[in-house]
Amino acid sequence: MKRNAMQSLINWKNDPERKPLILRGARQVGKTWLMKEFGQTCYANYVYFNFDEEDELKSIFQANKNPHRIIELLSMISGEKIQPGETLILFDEIQECPEALNTLKYFKEKANQYHVVSAGSLLGTILAQPKSYPVGMVNLLDIFPLTFDEFLEATDPALYTYYDSIQKEQTIEEIFHSRLSEACNYYFIIGGMPECVSSWIKYKDPARISQIQRELIEIYENDFSKHNGKINSGRILLVFRSIVAQLAKPNEKFMYGAVREGGRARDFEEAIEWLVSAGMLNRVYNVSKMEHPLSAFDKLDQFKLFVFDTGLLKHMAGIDNSAILLKSSYQFKGALTENYILQQLQGQFEIAPRYYSDKNSEIDFVLQNGTDIIPVEVKAGEDKSAPSFKRYVAENHPAAALRFSKRGYRKDGDITNLPLYLVCKTRDLL
Structure with a gap:
């Protein structure tokens, strides 16, 4: 591959x-x-x-x-x-x-x-x-798991050739839109772990994928006890296993009390640092202002944690493949889609993505491209409602505003809608 x-x-x-x-x-x-x-x-x-x-x-x-x-x-x-x-x-x-x-x-x-x-x-x-x-x-x-474009090149080289040729503001024909959307659904299930992708190419057997994912999670959980140094391995395990419940909450913000009743920052801070350093979890900070430079406005006590591979998160959450393939609505759909978007954005921009949340509004991700600040809205389906996002765009007129969704590639006023399968090309399409 x-x-x-x-x-x-x-x-x-x-x-x-x-x-x-x-x-x-x-x-x-x-x-x-x-x-x-x-x-x-x-x-x-x-x-x-x-x-x-x-x-x-x-x-x-x-x-x-x-x-x-x-x-x-x-x-x-x-x-x-x-x-x-x-x-x-x-x-x-x-x-x-x-x-x-x-x-x-x-x-x-x-x-x-x-x-x-x-x-x-x-x-x-x-x-x-x-x-x-x-x-x-x-x-x-x-080094990260395979991104969607790497996955596509490995599993469907002919479709990848078309995908690779997509230019800014290009019309994507319906036949390609639906085929790429389907490939994206497959990626949600298989993820980017090389063993899962090569097994899919060889056997096309979802049961095998599920077994590999289960074994990988067991390997990682065993690692926690072997290589944790001075950090309590039980706490690392508790944090890791709490991620699905953390992301299922309406605002997804990490809560120490959701790991263990009465849990505090001092109990789990080191465990979180360990998991982030190990590359197992991706941390996204809330910012107090959506201004350049983003990192100057980090609220270090407010963050979300995502799993480094979307296929593993899907397995940890116990989501049935049919829920993803048949477009049904389920509680965890938004969180899984955000996890996918973040995984593909990794390393595209020099500054890691942030998010913005206060009492009145929430922006899913905030990107910094040079000095431009770009708000990002993530939709798991074709829904367009996003009052906070639209209000921010109307009031601040950012250089670009991105909505990732199942809809096609097009501009809606000041907002550019990018299909979920184009997230790896975000920087090129700005």
């Missing part, structure tokens, strides 16, 4: 200021596959070392700080000469060897001609701790 992150890896390879690269992202999003594919397609060869599988590897890094000596020993182990710029050096599960993580700074300082990429489970939680890794000495790249 083609991954958009491959282009970022190629840019990294060609950058004269390149530093050792760390891939961050939740478990099972395809980091190992991506590293090896990059090594295979963009280098003469690559050498791969996994600290989880090869315990004796750790002794090399525990005994040596000199990168040239380390390269010599790694060449001996791999059985081939590691050439600067021609051999890609891959370190997997690097969190199992803190000394190797720390050695990356010596590669930057003394042996930057060697190309080094590393990855591992829960690296985000390790990197979030000060002094635990070489700050400023590495490049970081976040």
Whole structure:
């Protein structure tokens, strides 16, 4: 399956200021596959070392700080000469060897001609701790589950060709609109986890998808107890399992009391930070003003938490496939759609999306594009009513105002309606 992150890896390879690269992202999003594919397609060869599988590897890094000596020993182990710029050096599960993580700074300082990429489970939680890794000495790249456009290219290449050609203000013929809408419904069910997508391509069996999703959630919940450090794993689990109930509430705002009766911020703050750092949850802050720069107006005590993959959230909520495919209305439809929109917006804009909510109004998402502030309304169906959103647009005349819904691609006055399947192209279509 083609991954958009491959282009970022190629840019990294060609950058004269390149530093050792760390891939961050939740478990099972395809980091190992991506590293090896990059090594295979963009280098003469690559050498791969996994600290989880090869315990004796750790002794090399525990005994040596000199990168040239380390390269010599790694060449001996791999059985081939590691050439600067021609051999890609891959370190997997690097969190199992803190000394190797720390050695990356010596590669930057003394042996930057060697190309080094590393990855591992829960690296985000390790990197979030000060002094635990070489700050400023590495490049970081976040890897997410497949976005809708990657999913479409993998599952229906011919339809993807049409999708890829869609330009700003283009008329989308009804036949393509309905086929893309159907593909989008499939994505809600399957999600973007590589194992789910490849299983769908191979077997077209929804029961298999459901089983993979159940197993993935079990893997993640087991991780909470294994890698939590000083943070109470029971609290991490409580927060994670509360997400469906949190998003089912009318305003979706995260409430500590919904995790456990009488729960307070001090009980669960660290657990939330851990889940966000691990890439398991996406946090969206409420802003007190919809003005540039957005982050200056964050209300740090008011936020929503979404799951990093929409297919996993759909499984956690126990939504039946027929509810999604047959356009029926159900309690969780809006929350699932917002989760999907946020997942596709990840990384499109330099500033992460926010939302706006006060006593009188609510805007689902707020985007910052350069100095422009863009309000976003999310509709799970074809409904157009959105009084807060329309009032904001009428009073403030933003450079763009976006409504994501099941309706076609068109302008309604100052509001641009984008079908749900076009969210990956948001930035290009502005």
